[in-house]
Amino acid sequence: MAAQAVSVVAPSPGMMSATAMVTAMGAAAVPVIGLATLAMTLVGLAVAQFARRMAAAGSLYTYVSKGLGPAAGFLTGCALILAYGSLVVMCLLGSGRRVVGFLAEAGVLPDRGGAPALVVTALLGAAMTAIVVRGIRVSAALTLLLEAGSVVVVLTALTVAAYRGSNAVPPPSPLDVGVFAAALMTGIKALVGFESGCALSVEARKPFAVVPRVVLWTPAACGALFALAAVLHLVGIARGAGGGGGPELPILPALVQLGLASSLFACAMASMNAVVRVLFSMGRDRVAPPALGRTHARYRTPYVAAYAMVPLAVGVPLTLLVLGKPGRWISGWLELVAVLAFLIAYLLVCLAVAPFLHRIGEATGAATGLAALAAAVIAGSIVLVVRAGLNDGLGWLVVGLVGFLWLGLLWLLRVRRRAPHRVSAMGFFDAATPDDILPGASPDEMASGGASRRER
Amino acid sequence: MATTDHPPAGRQPAAIRSALTVLEQVARAGPGVTARELSAALGMSPATTYRLVNLLVAEEYLVRLPDLRGFALGRKVVELAGAVAHSAVPAGAADAVAELRSRVRLAVHLASLRHGRLRMVDPDPDHPPSPDAVLARHLHASALGKLLLAEQHDWQALAPGAADLRQLTPQTVGRPDALEKELDQVRGDQVARQFGEVRPDRGCVAMPVRDPDGTLVAGLAISGRPDRIAALAPDVLRLVERCAHDLARLLRTLV
Numbered sequence: 258m259a260a261q262a263v264s265v266v267a268p269s270p271g272m273m274s275a276t277a278m279v280t281a282m283g284a285a286a287v288p289v290i291g292l293a294t295l296a297m298t299l300v301g302l303a304v305a306q307f308a309r310r311m312a313a314a315g316s317l318y319t320y321v322s323k324g325l326g327p328a329a330g331f332l333t334g335c336a337l338i339l340a341y342g343s344l345v346v347m348c349l350l351g352s353g354r355r356v357v358g359f360l361a362e363a364g365v366l367p368d369r370g371g372a373p374a375l376v377v378t379a380l381l382g383a384a385m386t387a388i389v390v391r392g393i394r395v396s397a398a399l400t401l402l403l404e405a406g407s408v409v410v411v412l413t414a415l416t417v418a419a420y421r422g423s424n425a426v427p428p429p430s431p432l433d434v435g436v437f438a439a440a441l442m443t444g445i446k447a448l449v450g451f452e453s454g455c456a457l458s459v460e461a462r463k464p465f466a467v468v469p470r471v472v473l474w475t476p477a478a479c480g481a482l483f484a485l486a487a488v489l490h491l492v493g494i495a496r497g498a499g500g501g502g503g504p505e506l507p508i509l510p511a512l513v514q515l516g517l518a519s520s521l522f523a524c525a526m527a528s529m530n531a532v533v534r535v536l537f538s539m540g541r542d543r544v545a546p547p548a549l550g551r552t553h554a555r556y557r558t559p560y561v562a563a564y565a566m567v568p569l570a571v572g573v574p575l576t577l578l579v580l581g582k583p584g585r586w587i588s589g590w591l592e593l594v595a596v597l598a599f600l601i602a603y604l605l606v607c608l609a610v611a612p613f614l615h616r617i618g619e620a621t622g623a624a625t626g627l628a629a630l631a632a633a634v635i636a637g638s639i640v641l642v643v644r645a646g647l648n649d650g651l652g653w654l655v656v657g658l659v660g661f662l663w664l665g666l667l668w669l670l671r672v673r674r675r676a677p678h679r680v681s682a683m684g685f686f687d688a689a690t691p692d693d694i695l696p697g698a699s700p701d702e703m704a705s706g707g708a709s710r711r712e713r
Numbered sequence: 714m715a716t717t718d719h720p721p722a723g724r725q726p727a728a729i730r731s732a733l734t735v736l737e738q739v740a741r742a743g744p745g746v747t748a749r750e751l752s753a754a755l756g757m758s759p760a761t762t763y764r765l766v767n768l769l770v771a772e773e774y775l776v777r778l779p780d781l782r783g784f785a786l787g788r789k790v791v792e793l794a795g796a797v798a799h800s801a802v803p804a805g806a807a808d809a810v811a812e813l814r815s816r817v818r819l820a821v822h823l824a825s826l827r828h829g830r831l832r833m834v835d836p837d838p839d840h841p842p843s844p845d846a847v848l849a850r851h852l853h854a855s856a857l858g859k860l861l862l863a864e865q866h867d868w869q870a871l872a873p874g875a876a877d878l879r880q881l882t883p884q885t886v887g888r889p890d891a892l893e894k895e896l897d898q899v900r901g902d903q904v905a906r907q908f909g910e911v912r913p914d915r916g917c918v919a920m921p922v923r924d925p926d927g928t929l930v931a932g933l934a935i936s937g938r939p940d941r942i943a944a945l946a947p948d949v950l951r952l953v954e955r956c957a958h959d960l961a962r963l964l965r966t967l968v
Contacts, residue, residue: 309770311777311781463772465770465771466772469771616782617747617748618748619749621759621760
């Protein structure tokens with residue numbers, strides 16, 4: 258569970274971008290990281306309000322359906338699919354690039370040519386799909402291992418660099434809105450995905466205790482790691498300016514490459530897990546093809562949804578590699594799409610808190626107030642990110658994203674016209690069954706209705 | 714995983730007391746009670762109540778019902794209550810047992826054997842069986858307990874305390890290998906017997922009631938003086954067997 262959330266956040270690449278932010282804007286990076294962390298923690302609080310009250314594989318999709326109704330819920334689902342989907346593509350590409358980079362550093366490969374990258378990415382994609390279908394238990398242990406390893410490697414590298422002094426040029430001090438927006442976007446990008454732990458709540462042992470904890474602590478802990486990375490890099494710059502700056506250890510770049518590769522692979526895998534479970538929930542609600550809601554007879558994983566994602570998750574990166582598009586260029590796009598889609602989903606979930614709590618009669622001033630604050634912060638971030646995107650000439654991407662969400666709504670309208678009850682019954686979650694309730698204490702309707710909805 | 718369970722601190726008596734009060738109120742009000750109603754009934758502030766119910770749900774003492782508003786007591790309470798909790802026997806099953814009682818003129822008891830626990834659900838009102846606590850603690854002695862033990866791969870895992878096989882009477886089976894042999898026989902015959910092992914003046918024959926998929930759900934026992942039980946007529950046994958067979962269908966909702 259924690260593994261899932263942490264790996265979608267992918268701390269070590271985030272730490273690398275934290276150092277890049279320092280290079281771009283100097284000491285101001287630390288407060289920006291703090292701000293992004295605060296914003297994400299606020300969203301975490303909002304998500305925890307739901308996670309404490311229901312266990313749903315569809316995570317935010319189901320939460321928003323319960324709070325704001327089917328249309329908003331479906332919108333959230335589409336945004337999440339887009340967000341996780343672009344993360345999978347981004348991470349798979351990045352991971353493939355790093356593995357090839359590592360092999361090149363290690364001298365196994367003559368150069369960083371296209372063919373090896375293609376093969377490596379295809380292999381990684383196949384491995385990822387296999388692990389996702391095989392089930393959570395394997396992948397959680399594996400991702401946690403990969404993450405821990407890569408965080409240690411990157412931290413070591415940064416500490417060594419800080420100790421020896423880095424040759425990076427001290428950045429210019431002026432700070433304008435554009436730089437701030439870009440930095441905030443990087444900071445948020447580094448943190449999104451922490452909510453993905455919810456997707457596994459149905460499969461966890463004590464979901465109502467564990468999931469809220471994970472959702473709250475992941476952004477906070479990862480934010481702290483990023484701030485630490487930024488500070489280490491600042492120290493390195495300061496010492497470098499003082500005249501140090503010896504050569505780095507030769508082994509470190511290779512190790513860092515490997516660490517980043519494994520972290521990105523873990524991120525791809527965890528995003529895949531999350532997106533598959535959103536699709537699965539939509540299939541279960543029968544607002545998407547019901548086949549998506551089928552689980553594997555032996556591993557009890559939503560394998561149809563997993564295979565359905567393969568063309569997108571593995572096919573797109575391979576196509577891009579075959580077309581020979583430069584990696585940086587494409588990941589800039591994907592980053593914008595992912596961040597914006599995540600922010601939209603977050604905004605909706607924050608807005609959903611108040612109506613949800615009100616509906617179940619558990620609204621308190623503190624909870625709704627915090628959710629409203631989080632919504633405001635996220636809305637502000639969306640404006641900034643869209644502005645940054647427009648400045649980079651990526652307006653068409655924003656339009657495309659909005660268009661995709663519209664298509665999603667049109668699809669939902671079509672479903673509603675054909676089968677209105679499906680839409681109104683949206684928001685499948687893992688309800689208590691007679692088995693969970695004290696004998697004799699269960700109301701009658703549960704005895705008949707509960708069991709069939711149980712998933713495991 | 715993030716399940717770093719803190720050791721119990723024991724320094725928040727007020728919070729624990731409030732949590733227990735909430736639990737009691739849910740038990741009193743019945744399933745479906747909402748957090749707001751709890752807060753009103755207990756005079757606790759809503760925020761505190763919501764925090765407490767969510768904590769109790771997280772620890773699985775309470776269960777949130779599918780409408781997300783109402784609460785009911787959860788599994789953990791069952792585990793606490795153990796053998797004490799009685800559940801209503803479905804009406805059809807109670808009728809079947811009553812009919813058997815009228816025909817065999819022996820004590821007839823129905824016990825739930827789900828979840829590896831022995832729990833009397835329909836004890837004979839005229840000839841009450843030994844107390845639940847005795848039966849549940851000394852599974853090796855009673856016929857119903859033997860049914861339950863025979864179902865396990867390793868009977869010692871289910872009854873760790875019973876490893877010493879306490880002698881309730883001189884007849885109680887005392888050696889693990891003797892018990893193992895007896896359990897093997899139970900597995901083969903699908904009938905468990907005891908003669909004066911719980912009380913010197915009682916003997917008992919118990920038959921399993923199984924789900925369609927073969928899971929042990931309950932045990933149906935007839936009990937009386939050991940010499941009468943030893944010399945039961947075959948048609949009495951057939952009646953018990955048929956009743957157990959009927960119960961399999963009727964007890965599907967018994968938890």
